[in-house]
Amino acid sequence: xTETLTPLDVAPRHNPTWTLVLAGFGLLMSALDNxxxxxxxxxxxxxxxxxxxxxxxxVNAYILSFACFLLTGxxxxxxxxxxxxxxVGVATFTAGSAAAALSASxxxxxxxxVVQGIGxxxxxxxxxxxxxxxxxxxxxxxxxxxxxxxxxTAVAGGPVLGGAVVDGLDWHWIFWINVPVGVLVTLxxxxxxxxxxGPRPRLDIIGLALAGAGFxxxxxxxxxxxxxxxxxxxxxxxxxxxxxLVGAFVVWERQARTPMISLDLFKRVPFTSANAVSFxxxxxxxxxxxxxxxxxxxxxxxxxxxxxxRLLPWTAAAMVSSPLAGQLATRWGNRPFMAGGLLMQAIGLxxxxxxxxxxxxxxxxxxxLLVAGIGIGLIFPTVATEAVVSxxxxxxxxxxxxNNTLRELGGVLGxxxxxxxxSRPGVYTSPSAFVDGFRAALWVGxxxxxxxxxxxxxxxxxxxxxxxxxxxxxxxxxxEHT
Numbered sequence: 011x012t013e014t015l016t017p018l019d020v021a022p023r024h025n026p027t028w029t030l031v032l033a034g035f036g037l038l039m040s041a042l043d044n045x046x047x048x049x050x051x052x053x054x055x056x057x058x059x060x061x062x063x064x065x066x067x068x069v070n071a072y073i074l075s076f077a078c079f080l081l082t083g084x085x086x087x088x089x090x091x092x093x094x095x096x097x098v099g100v101a102t103f104t105a106g107s108a109a110a111a112l113s114a115s116x117x118x119x120x121x122x123x124v125v126q127g128i129g130x131x132x133x134x135x136x137x138x139x140x141x142x143x144x145x146x147x148x149x150x151x152x153x154x155x156x157x158x159x160x161x162x163t164a165v166a167g168g169p170v171l172g173g174a175v176v177d178g179l180d181w182h183w184i185f186w187i188n189v190p191v192g193v194l195v196t197l198x199x200x201x202x203x204x205x206x207x208g209p210r211p212r213l214d215i216i217g218l219a220l221a222g223a224g225f226x227x228x229x230x231x232x233x234x235x236x237x238x239x240x241x242x243x244x245x246x247x248x249x250x251x252x253x254x255l256v257g258a259f260v261v262w263e264r265q266a267r268t269p270m271i272s273l274d275l276f277k278r279v280p281f282t283s284a285n286a287v288s289f290x291x292x293x294x295x296x297x298x299x300x301x302x303x304x305x306x307x308x309x310x311x312x313x314x315x316x317x318x319x320r321l322l323p324w325t326a327a328a329m330v331s332s333p334l335a336g337q338l339a340t341r342w343g344n345r346p347f348m349a350g351g352l353l354m355q356a357i358g359l360x361x362x363x364x365x366x367x368x369x370x371x372x373x374x375x376x377x378x379l380l381v382a383g384i385g386i387g388l389i390f391p392t393v394a395t396e397a398v399v400s401x402x403x404x405x406x407x408x409x410x411x412x413n414n415t416l417r418e419l420g421g422v423l424g425x426x427x428x429x430x431x432x433s434r435p436g437v438y439t440s441p442s443a444f445v446d447g448f449r450a451a452l453w454v455g456x457x458x459x460x461x462x463x464x465x466x467x468x469x470x471x472x473x474x475x476x477x478x479x480x481x482x483x484x485x486x487x488x489x490e491h492t
Contacts, residue, residue, distance in 0.1 A: 028202040029144035033137035034160045035195050036100050039188050040130035041160075043107075044072060045168020045325070048299055049318050050181045052307040054119070055438075057181060062437065064116045066233050066429050069300060070422050071120045074229060075127030077418030078222040081270045083132035085213055087139065093203040096136040097196050103129025104192025111185035122185075143206055169303065169325060173318030217270040220259035225419060227252025232426035271412045280400035281409065283468050287348050287393045288417040290462035291355070293424030294455040295386060298359055299324075300425045301432055301451055309368045309444045320372060324379040324386075331387030336395075344392035348466040351392070354385025356459035363452035368441035393466075428454055 047054075051065050058064070087095040106125030113119035175183050231248030238244060263269040276282045302324075306317040335347045358381035365374055397413040431454050432447035 025202060025204075026144045026149075028198070029140050029204075030156065032195055032199050032203060033096075033140050034156070035191060036096065036133045037137045038160055039100075039103060039107075039191060039195075040133050042168050042171065043126060043130065043188070044069065046172030046175065046184045047072070049169045049172035049303050049314050049321075050176045050184055051300075052304050053176050053181045053314060058113075058116050058119065060116045061237075062429055062433055063233055063237055064120075065304075066300075066425055067120050068116075068123060069296075070229060070233070070425055071123040072127040072130075073296070073418050073422050073425075074222075074225060075124045076131045077415050077422065078218065078225065079128050079131035080135065080415050080418065081412075082213060082218055084135040084139070085268075086132060087136045088207060089213070091205045091207055092136050092139055092143075093199065093205040095132055096140060096203065097199045099129050099132030099136065100192050100199065101129075101196045103133060104189055104196065105129075107185045107188035107192065111182045111189070140203065144204075169318035169321045170315070171318070173313065173315035176314040178315075214263075214266055214268055214270045217259060217262055217266055220255050220262055221270065224252045224255030224257075224259055225422070227255060229422050229426055232423065232430060235430050271415070272409075275401055275409055275412065278400050279468050280396060283465055284344075284348075284393050284397040284400065285413055285416050286465035287352070287389070287462045288397070288413055289420035290458045290465060291352060291386075291389055291393070292417040292420040293427070294355065294359070294458035294462070295424070296421030297424035297428030297458070298452060298455045301428060301448055305366070305444070305448050308438060309441045309448065310370070320376070321379070323376050324383040327380055327383030328387030328390055331384045332390045335388040336391035339392050339395065344396040345466050347388045347392040348396065349463045351385040351388030352459045352463040352466065354388065355382045356385075356456045356463070358382025358385060359452050359459065360456045363449045363456065366445055366449050366452070368445055424455075424458065 047069065051068065054060065054068060055065055060068075083095070083099065103126055106122050106127075106129055109122035109125060110119055113122055172184055175181075175187065227248050229252075231245045231252065234242070234248065235245045240246075260273065263271055263273050276285075302321065303317050306312045306320055307314065312320065335351070339347055358378045361378040361381065362375060365378075394413060398409045401409040428451040432451040434443055434447050436443045437447050438444065
């Protein structure tokens with residue numbers, strides 16, 4: 011009979027250094043993946059003879075499977091053992107990476123990306139749990155801060171690394187580099203990590219199936235609309251069917267014994283507002299990032315490495331502005347930074363949409379990316395903190411998981427919608443057609459950011475959480491969101 015262990019029971023037997031190193035590498039692999047793939051999209055399109063829809067699914071297949079399995083990943087660790095499931099997650103992600111590297115067609119690549127997303131959904135929540143258990147309370151904030159630094163480095167350096175690998179080797183190597191690291195982490199994890207268990211909740215299999223099928227139907231309809239048109243019966247039926255399944259998911263979650271998402275939390279205005287901000291911010295961020303790397307390569311003819319370097323003001327600025335926002339929010343509250351950050355992102359992207367041409371000088375593009383990047387950095391820690399400090403302490407885990415799931419789904423829908431607006435005949439054969447579609451899509455991204463800023467307004471003058479509580483929560487939640 012397996013004994014249920016608490017963090018206090020297992021902490022003395024943990025090796026904190028090994029736990030931090032192995033969890034850090036697991037986090038690094040999953041956090042890097044989407045960033046390096048985004049930079050490689052134009053090369054993948056040419057190599058595998060894909061179209062715009064194929065590129066959308068190359069990103070969305072990973073994000074959608076990741077989002078739908080995210081809450082289940084934590085529950086699997088509680089029930090079957092966190093060390094065991096962490097190693098299973100890394101092994102799954104590694105197998106998906108090898109399959110992606112060996113892909114000779116778009117279909118094979120998309121299947122491999124789904125496997126990667128499932129593996130990452132198991133890895134991500136368990137890395138934070140393992141680290142939190144391994145370190146005593148007085149050192150936990152430092153360890154979580156290092157964990158967040160790893161994630162932030164992956165986000166900032168991902169486009170550059172992806173560009174360097176594609177330029178120096180081949181796009182397949184953005185997946186091959188995961189394989190030796192994943193094998194090593196899996197093997198060392200089995201002998202260096204300490205097993206622990208949680209409350210062992212029952213898995214919400216029905217909720218998972220309904221959510222996955224519903225969001226897949228909606229996303230499939232949005233993506234297909236770029237090819238067959240919005241009036242197609244296939245598109246209308248897919249979106250309508252997906253919406254019905256999502257409605258069934260909501261009904262099921264209201265009476266499930268162990269729901270994936272606690273719907274009662276949405277009765278709290280601050281929590282609902284924070285999740286709306288996350289959803290809209292990621293719809294804008296993922297959608298525009300999906301197109302920005304293609305703009306730099308397909309319209310301006312930069313190499314993948316040069317593209318990654320040019321994106322640094324956008325992706326790396328958050329590393330500076332996020333910690334500053336986290337500290338200032340303990341005094342001024344989260345809402346001003348959520349609303350202000352989204353407005354800065356809207357200004358930066360609107361600036362680009364207003365001046366974009368195939369020959370746009372980087373002296374104009376770079377400052378606009380910097381403004382948007384600083385804005386994103388103001389939102390990362392504050393929206394995550396707002397989501398968790400607005401619920402009772404015992405609901406923090408569910409609140410954080412819900413917020414993470416909705417932001418990933420926002421990213422999926424953002425890519426689908428912006429790509430639909432972007433699509434037009436000859437978009438990849440004519441720089442002028444590409445720029446026309448790019449500018450139109452960016453304005454939709456601007457609208458997402460403005461809507462998110464409006465969503466941040468309810469309770470704008472609300473008194474901020476106590477300094478100690480906010481500071482501690484911001485450390486963890488900034489790490490999760492970067």
